Amino acid sequence: xxxxxxxxxxxxxxxxxxxxxxxxxxxxxxxxxxxxxxxxxxxxxxxxxxxxxxxxxxxxxxxxxxxxxxxxxxxxxxxxxxxxxxxxxxxxxxxxxxxxxxxxxxxxxxxxxxxxxxxxxxxxxxxxxxxxxxxxxxxxxxxxxxxxxxxxxxxxxxxxxxxxxxxxxxxxxxxxxxxxxxxxxxxxxxxxxxxxxxxxxxxxxxxxxxxxxxxxxxxxxxxxxxxxxxxxxxxxxxxxxxxxxxxxxxxxxxxxxxxxxxxxxxxxxxxxxxxxxxxxxxxxxxxxxxxxxxxxxxxxxxxxxxxxxxxxxxxxxxxxxxxxxxxxxxxxxxxxxxxxxxxxxxxxxxxx
Numbered sequence: 001x002x003x004x005x006x007x008x009x010x011x012x013x014x015x016x017x018x019x020x021x022x023x024x025x026x027x028x029x030x031x032x033x034x035x036x037x038x039x040x041x042x043x044x045x046x047x048x049x050x051x052x053x054x055x056x057x058x059x060x061x062x063x064x065x066x067x068x069x070x071x072x073x074x075x076x077x078x079x080x081x082x083x084x085x086x087x088x089x090x091x092x093x094x095x096x097x098x099x100x101x102x103x104x105x106x107x108x109x110x111x112x113x114x115x116x117x118x119x120x121x122x123x124x125x126x127x128x129x130x131x132x133x134x135x136x137x138x139x140x141x142x143x144x145x146x147x148x149x150x151x152x153x154x155x156x157x158x159x160x161x162x163x164x165x166x167x168x169x170x171x172x173x174x175x176x177x178x179x180x181x182x183x184x185x186x187x188x189x190x191x192x193x194x195x196x197x198x199x200x201x202x203x204x205x206x207x208x209x210x211x212x213x214x215x216x217x218x219x220x221x222x223x224x225x226x227x228x229x230x231x232x233x234x235x236x237x238x239x240x241x242x243x244x245x246x247x248x249x250x251x252x253x254x255x256x257x258x259x260x261x262x263x264x265x266x267x268x269x270x271x272x273x274x275x276x277x278x279x280x281x282x283x284x285x286x287x288x289x290x291x292x293x294x295x296x297x298x299x300x301x302x303x304x305x306x307x308x309x310x311x312x313x314x315x316x317x318x319x320x321x322x323x324x325x326x327x328x329x330x331x332x333x334x335x336x337x338x339x340x341x342x343x344x345x346x347x348x349x350x351x352x
Contacts, residue, residue: 036064036088037098040150041116041129042072042142043083045161049127050118056087056129064089066129076146086150087129101151110154115139118158240328247321 047069054066068086072078089098096105112133119130134156141154157165 036090038067038086038088038150039098039153040084040086040148041153041155042080042144043085043118043155044142045083045118045157047083047085047118047127049120049125050085050129051126054126054128056089056116056131058093058131061093063091063093063131072144072146075149078144078146080142080144082142085129098151101148103151106151110141110152111136113139114153115156116153117156118160120160247324 050066050069052066052069055062056064056066064087066085067088068084070084072080072082072084075084094109096109097103098106100106113136114131115134116129116131118127120126121128131153139154139156144152
């Protein structure tokens, strides 16, 4: 009969093995029995902090883990020194297949901007892969000269790398700045400002400014007193009365002068008829007839000349009447124009 202690020991080892396997399955969330799709990406930067088993997340949601990290030259015949990262996707949250690298739906998602990039995980120095949709124009795929064995998701530069590149560009620009020349220019400018400030008599300028303001206030007060004084009101009233009188005179003179101008042709025609009659009467008196004819012609020319002068006079009176009317209207709208000059410029709003 065997020793009972060996039996107990063997039973203990079997039970412990079963418990260990069960614990591994439970703690691993059943990852050993989950179906996963392998994707790969190529990163053209350091992957410090990323290890096998690091998670891959889509907008913070775990979707798988990293299975392999190596160089592209170790897997493909190429001269590129990219870092090849293969990850197993264990979730079916994507509505397109990840097991067919030539799937039209998968390629459409890549063209839409599906990218993976390295992201830091806390302050421990570890990292993980972050999948998201980014701007494809700002994150173009890396150039490759081989056919990937698994569906290829292009990578994007990590935020740390972008920040580092931006700082390097800033430092390069700072190095290109001629600091000595800039400092010298600033010192010269400060010296010039100090000299100008030292030579300026601010007290005198301040006193002159105060005196100028006082003169402006006094001139404004005098101008207001003139515009609101009784003399200005009386002048405007007298101008209005004078303009009204002139208008009445012109209106009264306009009709007689117009009638006179219209009657002048009739008068000339009557004179012509009179000359014809005198010609008949003085047919036997040639010399008298000639003298009378000359006299009548002179009279006719005189009347014609007076007709033009009278027409000019009437036109001038009409122009004077219109000018006087405009002066009266302007004096009513802009009283200050009568004493101080041209009216204010026309309003841009009303001139439109």
